[in-house]
Amino acid sequence: MFIQTEPTPNPNALKFLPGRDVSSDPRDFVNRDEAAASPLAEALFELEGVTGIFFGYDYISVTRRPDGPDWPQMKAPILAVIMDHFVSGAPLMRDGTTSDNAATGEDSEIVIEIKQLLDSRVRPAVAQDGGDILFDAFNEETGVLTLRMRGACAGCPSSSATLKAGVEQMMKHYIPEVTSVEQVI
Template identity: 35%
Template sequence: MTENKEKMVSVYAEANPNPESMKFVMNVQLLPDGQSVDYPDLESAADSPLAQELFNFDYVSRVFIASNFVTVTKTTNLEWVKIIPELRTFLKSYVEAGGPAFVEGFSAAPKATESDATGETSEGDAAIIKKVIDLLDNYVRPAVEQDGGNISFKSYNDGVVKVHLQGSCSGCPSATVTLKAGIENLLKRMVPEVKEVVADGVTI
């Protein structure tokens, strides 16, 4: 991670469609652009001291870290207006003090590429997968990141595209609408071979 010590860090909270999650945007880089890590619980956060510290707040149920923001999902009925100041102060102090986001040597899994996805597919399917990945990267992912989450391509089989949703998308009550009315409609319109889009990482 880039050394942030002695740097003045600004942190602001940004709401997203999931009422139980909040995006905290910073003026420092936590991960390279396009990379992100999703921690659904404390046990999964062994490689992130920052996520472990956030799980020490008893109302934090999920932590998602991307290039310059952290999305926190809460568990309780506490209102955000009461806990945003506490989380914002913690993040600012932690990063300004040079606290590491990740353990030394950590590397986030790279996003799926066309070559990864088309290794054992027919030429026709490979062309479809390329179109789908291009659409997800250029049109869908920026919007999903704006809402504090991430989307990645998982597979394509017989007209069905499987994607993985992370961060604020997990458990979001509007995720089904976003997936079906937004992402599925876009892919069907642009890639006629696509019949359906399904997701893991989110309850549909």
């Protein structure tokens, strides 16, 4: 098995591409407790300096502690854990775990349009940088759209620029009811 790596705009996150599907439902793990839902995430959190794991469709983003070991020191152990997991045939998620990305309630027509635009235009671009972006809420009275950044995009120095210069302008163009886009932390 050959696993490639790619840098992300976030200097504290690195994207690992195992050359196979990883998760049909992207998952974010920001601490050891959440990682208990996945044998792979749990094993990665055992490594020194790891502070976040994100499973994309065909990649894994690992976030490191800014004051921890450098990537040259961390890369080989991370590659070994990922390779061992996939070679073993172990499941990505433990039985009984559910996604934090489940749809809830009835969406208005505007919210449906926002989610479609996010899925078709925004999420694929953000995934190239090792992250994901999720709809959080839309206030129809004020026009404020709130989004949640995950993976390499969470905590990235350029995420606010991505939201304002990219996502907000696109949303305003296609959905005039959107007046601004904010990130939920």
